[in-house]
Amino acid sequence: MTTSIGIDVGSGVIKTVLFQTEGDTHRWLARRDLRIRQNDRFELIAESVEAVLAETGLRREAVDYIATTGEGENVRDATGHFYSMTTHARGAIYLNPEARAVLDIGALNGRAIRIDAQGKVLNYRMTSQCASGSGQFLENISRYLGISQDEIGELSRQSTNPEKVSGICAVLAETDVINMVSRSIPPSDILRGIHESMAGRLIKLLKAIGVVQGVVMMTGGLALDSGLVKAMQDGMDEQKMATRIATHPDSLYAGAIGAAIWGAFRYHKLKEKGQLPKAS
Amino acid sequence: MATKSVKQIVDFCQEIYADLDFTRARQWKEAEPGRKVIGYMPVYVPREIIHAAGMLPLGILGGGADMEVIHGDAYYQSYICRIPRSTIDLAITGKLDFVDGMLFPSICDVIRNLTGIWQLMFKEKYVRYFDTPQNFRDEIGGRFYAHELGELRADLEELAGRKISDAQLNRSIAVYNENREWVNRVYDYRSATPWKAPAFEVYLLMRAGMVLPPEEHSALLRDYLAAAEAEDRPLRDNCRVVMTGSFCEQPPLNLIKSIELAGCYIVDDDFMLVNRWLLEEVPTDGDPLANLCRAFLHHSAETAAKYEADMEKKGSYLLGLIEKRGAEGVIFAAPSFCDPALLDQPMIVRRVAERNIPYITMQYAENSGQMQPIREQAGTFADSIKLWSAS
Numbered sequence: 001m002t003t004s005i006g007i008d009v010g011s012g013v014i015k016t017v018l019f020q021t022e023g024d025t026h027r028w029l030a031r032r033d034l035r036i037r038q039n040d041r042f043e044l045i046a047e048s049v050e051a052v053l054a055e056t057g058l059r060r061e062a063v064d065y066i067a068t069t070g071e072g073e074n075v076r077d078a079t080g081h082f083y084s085m086t087t088h089a090r091g092a093i094y095l096n097p098e099a100r101a102v103l104d105i106g107a108l109n110g111r112a113i114r115i116d117a118q119g120k121v122l123n124y125r126m127t128s129q130c131a132s133g134s135g136q137f138l139e140n141i142s143r144y145l146g147i148s149q150d151e152i153g154e155l156s157r158q159s160t161n162p163e164k165v166s167g168i169c170a171v172l173a174e175t176d177v178i179n180m181v182s183r184s185i186p187p188s189d190i191l192r193g194i195h196e197s198m199a200g201r202l203i204k205l206l207k208a209i210g211v212v213q214g215v216v217m218m219t220g221g222l223a224l225d226s227g228l229v230k231a232m233q234d235g236m237d238e239q240k241m242a243t244r245i246a247t248h249p250d251s252l253y254a255g256a257i258g259a260a261i262w263g264a265f266r267y268h269k270l271k272e273k274g275q276l277p278k279a280s
Numbered sequence: 281m282a283t284k285s286v287k288q289i290v291d292f293c294q295e296i297y298a299d300l301d302f303t304r305a306r307q308w309k310e311a312e313p314g315r316k317v318i319g320y321m322p323v324y325v326p327r328e329i330i331h332a333a334g335m336l337p338l339g340i341l342g343g344g345a346d347m348e349v350i351h352g353d354a355y356y357q358s359y360i361c362r363i364p365r366s367t368i369d370l371a372i373t374g375k376l377d378f379v380d381g382m383l384f385p386s387i388c389d390v391i392r393n394l395t396g397i398w399q400l401m402f403k404e405k406y407v408r409y410f411d412t413p414q415n416f417r418d419e420i421g422g423r424f425y426a427h428e429l430g431e432l433r434a435d436l437e438e439l440a441g442r443k444i445s446d447a448q449l450n451r452s453i454a455v456y457n458e459n460r461e462w463v464n465r466v467y468d469y470r471s472a473t474p475w476k477a478p479a480f481e482v483y484l485l486m487r488a489g490m491v492l493p494p495e496e497h498s499a500l501l502r503d504y505l506a507a508a509e510a511e512d513r514p515l516r517d518n519c520r521v522v523m524t525g526s527f528c529e530q531p532p533l534n535l536i537k538s539i540e541l542a543g544c545y546i547v548d549d550d551f552m553l554v555n556r557w558l559l560e561e562v563p564t565d566g567d568p569l570a571n572l573c574r575a576f577l578h579h580s581a582e583t584a585a586k587y588e589a590d591m592e593k594k595g596s597y598l599l600g601l602i603e604k605r606g607a608e609g610v611i612f613a614a615p616s617f618c619d620p621a622l623l624d625q626p627m628i629v630r631r632v633a634e635r636n637i638p639y640i641t642m643q644y645a646e647n648s649g650q651m652q653p654i655r656e657q658a659g660t661f662a663d664s665i666k667l668w669s670a671s
Contacts, residue, residue, distance in 0.1 A: 080517030
C-alpha cells in the first residue's frame with residue numbers, strides 16, 4: 001500500500017489531499033483547503049500537510065510520496081512536481097471515469113484539456129492573459145453586486161433576461177457591470193450575462209482542441225458555480241454539441257487528487273527501478 | 281571541508297554575471313601596468329595563446345536580459361539574433377572600452393560581419409576574425425589552422441610587445457587543461473547528483489569562467505564542489521534532460537531555472553562550450569601550436585558551427601552525451617534567428633527521434649521575459665517522460 005499526499009497550490013486556495021493506493025484502488029483519507037489571502041504560502045502548505053496527517057493519524061515518515069502541482073514547484077519537502085494539466089486530467093478521471101475533457105477554471109485562468117481514458121493529455125488550450133474568464137473576476141463582480149460568492153450560482157439560475165457582458169476583457173466587463181448596476185439591472189441577469197460570456201469563451205477553447213462529444217468535467221474553484229455549469233450546458237446545447245457538462249462536489253480538489261494518484265504511481269515506478277528519492 | 285558556502289560562491293558568480301561593466305576584468309587589468317584584455321565571442325578561441333601572452337581572455341556573451349538595445353538595432357536587421365546587437369550596444373555605451381582586442385570566431389555570418397563592424401567602429405583596437413577549419417584532415421584543415429594559430433600568436437606578441445615562448449604556451453595549456461578538468465568534474469558531479477548542483481548554479485559558475493583568470497576559476501570550481509557536497513539538498517523526482525542548441529546567444533537565467541523548476545534536471549548542456557570544447561587533455565610538451573591544432577581537429581566538441589560531412593555521424597556528440605549522462609530526454613533550445621542552431625536542429629532531431637528519445641524544441645532570446653510558456657512546455661514534457669515513457 002502506498003501513501004501519498006497531493007498539494008495543489010492555486011492562486012487563491014491551497015488544496016491538500018492524502019490518498020492510499022493499493023493496485024488500482026485509491027482511497028481518499030483526508031483533505032484540507034486553505035485560502036491564501038495575505039498569508040505565507042509555504043506556512044499554509046506545511047499547515048495543510050500537518051492537518052491531513054493529523055486527520056489520518058499518520059506520521060510524516062509513513063508518507064511515500066508528496067506531490068505538488070499548480071504553483072507548488074518550490075515546495076522544499078515535495079518528492080516531485082506535476083504540471084497542473086496532468087494532475088487535473090487524472091483528478092477528473094478519478095471523479096468521473098467517463099470524462100474525456102476537462103475544463104479547469106481557477107482564480108486566474110481557465111484551461112480546456114482533451115484526455116483519454118487513462119487521463120493522458122491529448123490536447124489543451126488556455127485562456128489568454130485576460131482574467132475575464134476566471135474566479136478572481138467573479139469574486140470582484142460579487143463584491144460590486146454586494147452578494148457573497150456562494151450566492152452567485154443560484155442567482156444566475158434565476159435570471160429571466162440576461163444582460164450581455166464584454167467577453168474580451170476583464171476591465172471592460174467590470175465597467176459594463178458597474179454601468180448595469182447604475183441602470184438597476186437585477187443582479188441575477190448581470191450574473192447570467194457574465195456566465196454566458198464566460199461559457200462562450202470556454203466552449204471556444206473546447207472546440208479548438210477538438211472536443212465535440214462526451215463528458216466534459218469541470219474542475220477548479222468555478223466547478224462549484226452552478227450558474228456557470230448551467231450556462232455551459234445551455235451554450236453547448238445551443239451549438240448542438242454532443243457534449244455533456246459534469247461537475248462534482250470535490251471538483252475543487254481535482255488537481256490535488258491527480259497529484260496524489262500520480263505520486264503513488266511514480267513511487268511504484270521508482271521502487272521497481274530502485275531509484276526512490278531520499279525524501280520518500 | 282568546504283571553506284565557502286554554496287550561497288557565497290553563487291552570489292559571487294551572480295554578481296559577475298549581472299555586471300555588464302565587467303568590473304572584475306577591469307580590476308585585473310588595473311592591478312598591474314601594461315596588462316591587456318582580449319574579448320572573444322562564442323563558440324571557441326584558443327584562450328591558451330591569450331593567456332600565454334600575459335593577457336586576460338574575456339568571454340563576451342551579449343548584453344543579457346536586462347540591457348536595452350538601442351544602437352545595435354541600427355546595425356542589424358530585425359530578423360537577426362540579439363547577441364550581435366546587444367554586443368554592439370555594450371561597446372558603444374563604453375562597457376568594453378577597457379578591452380584591448382576582440383576575437384570573432386567563425387560561428388556564423390552574423391558574427392563574421394560583426395568583425396567588420398568592429399573594425400570600422402574601433403579602428404585603434406586589435407580586431408581579428410578567428411577562422412577555424414571545416415576540413416579536419418591534418419594536411420588540409422590542420423595546415424590552415426596551424427597558420428591561423430601562428431598568426432594569432434604573432435598578433436598577440438605584437439600587442440604584448442614581447443615574444444610568446446613555447447614554454448609559456450605549454451604552461452598556459454597546462455593551466456587550461458586543469459581548468460577543463462575542474463569544469464568536467466562539475467559537470468560530472470551535476471550529472472551524478474543533479475539535486476546538489478542545480479543547473480542555474482552550474483551555469484553561473486561557468487559564466488564566471490568567462491571573466492575570471494583560469495587559475496581563479498579553477499579554484500572557484502573546486503570550492504563549489506566541496507560546498508555543494510556539504511549542502512543538504514533533497515533529491516526530487518525529476519526527469520533527466522540534456523539541453524542543446526544554446527552554444528552562442530545565451531538563454532536568460534530564468535529560463536534555465538524555469539526548466540528545472542518544471543521538473544527537469546539538466547544533466548548536460550552546451551552553454552559556454554569554450555570551457556570544455558577540447559575533449560581531451562592537450563599535451564604540455566613539444567610544439568604547443570601543433571598540439572592545440574591536433575586537439576581541435578580530432579578531439580573537440582560538435583556544434584552546428586563545425587561541418588560534419590558524414591550525415592550518419594551528425595548528432596553523434598549529443599547521442600553520446602545522452603548515453604553518458606543517462607538522460608531521458610532532450611530539450612532543443614535555440615536562440616530565435618540562430619541560423620546554425622536552427623538549421624542543424626532537424627538533422628539532429630531526426631537522429632534522436634529514430635532512437636525514440638523524447639524531445640521538445642523551444643526558442644528564446646537573451647532577453648525573453650515570459651517564462652509561463654517555457655514552464656508549461658517543460659512541465660508537460662517532464663510529466664510525459666515520468667508518466668508515459670516506456671522506461
